[in-house]
Amino acid sequence: MKLYTIWRSQAAFRVRIALNLKGLAHEDIAINLDRGDQFKPEYKAQNPQAVVPTLYDGDAKLFQSVAILEYLEEKYPHPPILPKDLLARAWVRGFAFVNAADSHPLIVPRIRNYLTNVLNVDEPGRTAWIQHWLGSGLQAMEDLLAEKNPTGKFCHGDSPTIADICLVTQVTPAQLFKTDTAAYPRVMRIYDHCMTIAPFAEAHPRRQPDFAEH
Amino acid sequence: MKLYTIWRSQAAFRVRIALNLKGLAHEDIAINLDRGDQFKPEYKAQNPQAVVPTLYDGDAKLFQSVAILEYLEEKYPHPPILPKDLLARAWVRGFAFVNAADSHPLIVPRIRNYLTNVLNVDEPGRTAWIQHWLGSGLQAMEDLLAEKNPTGKFCHGDSPTIADICLVTQVTPAQLFKTDTAAYPRVMRIYDHCMTIAPFAEAHPRRQPDFAEH
Numbered sequence: 127m128k129l130y131t132i133w134r135s136q137a138a139f140r141v142r143i144a145l146n147l148k149g150l151a152h153e154d155i156a157i158n159l160d161r162g163d164q165f166k167p168e169y170k171a172q173n174p175q176a177v178v179p180t181l182y183d184g185d186a187k188l189f190q191s192v193a194i195l196e197y198l199e200e201k202y203p204h205p206p207i208l209p210k211d212l213l214a215r216a217w218v219r220g221f222a223f224v225n226a227a228d229s230h231p232l233i234v235p236r237i238r239n240y241l242t243n244v245l246n247v248d249e250p251g252r253t254a255w256i257q258h259w260l261g262s263g264l265q266a267m268e269d270l271l272a273e274k275n276p277t278g279k280f281c282h283g284d285s286p287t288i289a290d291i292c293l294v295t296q297v298t299p300a301q302l303f304k305t306d307t308a309a310y311p312r313v314m315r316i317y318d319h320c321m322t323i324a325p326f327a328e329a330h331p332r333r334q335p336d337f338a339e340h
Numbered sequence: 341m342k343l344y345t346i347w348r349s350q351a352a353f354r355v356r357i358a359l360n361l362k363g364l365a366h367e368d369i370a371i372n373l374d375r376g377d378q379f380k381p382e383y384k385a386q387n388p389q390a391v392v393p394t395l396y397d398g399d400a401k402l403f404q405s406v407a408i409l410e411y412l413e414e415k416y417p418h419p420p421i422l423p424k425d426l427l428a429r430a431w432v433r434g435f436a437f438v439n440a441a442d443s444h445p446l447i448v449p450r451i452r453n454y455l456t457n458v459l460n461v462d463e464p465g466r467t468a469w470i471q472h473w474l475g476s477g478l479q480a481m482e483d484l485l486a487e488k489n490p491t492g493k494f495c496h497g498d499s500p501t502i503a504d505i506c507l508v509t510q511v512t513p514a515q516l517f518k519t520d521t522a523a524y525p526r527v528m529r530i531y532d533h534c535m536t537i538a539p540f541a542e543a544h545p546r547r548q549p550d551f552a553e554h
Contacts, residue, residue: 174480174483174484174487175438175442175480175483177442186427186430188430188434189434190433190434190437190438190441192433192437192441193430193431193433193434193436193437194430194434196429196430196433197426197427197429197430197433200426200429201426212411212414212415213400213411215410215411215414216400216402216407216408216410216411217407219404219406219407219410219411220402220403220404220407220408222407223404223406223407223440223441224389224404226437226441227404227406227437227440227441227444227445228389228391228445230441231441231442231445231446232445232446232451236476237446240469240472241459244468244469244472245455245459245461245465245469247459251459254458255454255458255459258454258458262450266388266389269388269389270388273388
């Protein structure tokens with residue numbers, strides 16, 4: 127498989143974790159968002175939103191990280207990243223969207239650029255914006271975990287699911303933007319456990335080749 | 341089923357369409373977001389994010405609209421709202437997330453409140469923000485449809501899928517906030533067709549009982 131990616135993208139990070147969990151080899155092609163690689167005609171022709179990731183499974187082109195996770199689960203079901211029980215699947219997906227829909231899209235480069243260039247928000251104001259939305263997503267995850275009270279190692283049971291993938295991609299930018307995570311002990315317990323496991327740890331933004339170059 | 345909803349929520353609109361398409365009866369309970377009903381302890385205990393919709397299927401509680409659509413598809417598969425082919429499913433989901441992840445979360449009340457109360461953005465500035473993000477989602481949908489060039493009545497084939505549900509919930513707020521839709525003819529052809537069909541038309545925000553009261 128071929129993954130168009132950038133080290134710091136939380137959406138690409140999700141896909142890397144899933145590929146690693148399922149043991150699927152992938153060649154990574156770095157898209158330098160700071161240099162504007164995403165707007166070059168040859169990339170925009172592949173991804174009209176000019177965002178990462180884009181994944182190729184052979185000739186088949188895939189876009190939008192959660193749609194890619196669902197595809198990987200359907201095409202390569204072992205090991206699974208969704209539980210079997212329908213209500214558990216719904217909870218896992220609902221939990222994941224706290225990150226993938228309600229938090230992460232609020233802090234991506236195009237939003238930060240709009241805050242800077244159109245609304246004239248200064249750097250402390252942008253950081254406060256990012257910390258606010260990452261914190262409110264972390265709080266929602268903490269509340270959901272308090273309600274469910276999982277006794278296993280992960281959000282649901284003892285093997286990782288899409289919920290854990292999206293928990294990790296909520297915590298990593300929170301750490302990058304120095305959001306205090308002490309108020310979210312249930313979230314952090316699971317995050318810390320995920321990071322002891324190679325498929326998560328090796329997918330971390332800091333472990334990507336293009337991180338070293340930035 | 342019991343659906344906690346507000347007439348203007350695009351997320352609740354998605355769930356209503358899916359319930360209607362699948363012929364599932366539901367009792368709607370209006371949550372007045374302007375009055376702050378979502379922050380009342382009895383609702384927040386059900387939905388820690390204090391957002392709509394929440395759906396009860398018997399005693400089973402469901403949250404996050406796209407997770408609810410996936411649950412309904414798995415539990416009540418007929419008629420389907422996802423294609424069978426794996427790549428088509430991935431495209432449909434990817435298209436849906438242009439709305440459900442990359443557009444809609446940017447314009448919900450909590451964002452508008454932050455723009456107003458923290459960043460002191462005035463009403464024309466907020467409207468420009470909303471129009472900008474709805475427009476860029478519509479453009480991405482138009483580009484995806486141009487690339488795929490569907491010849492059927494809907495985004496994929498001749499029966500509605502999650503892609504059409506999320507296309508509709510991209511267009512409806514664009515119309516409400518007077519975004520020009522003329523530049524998106526492929527999107528609007530499908531929107532107009534959806535609105536000729538009862539499960540979509542009857543789910544429209546203007547057709548909800550609490551719309552009349554607002």
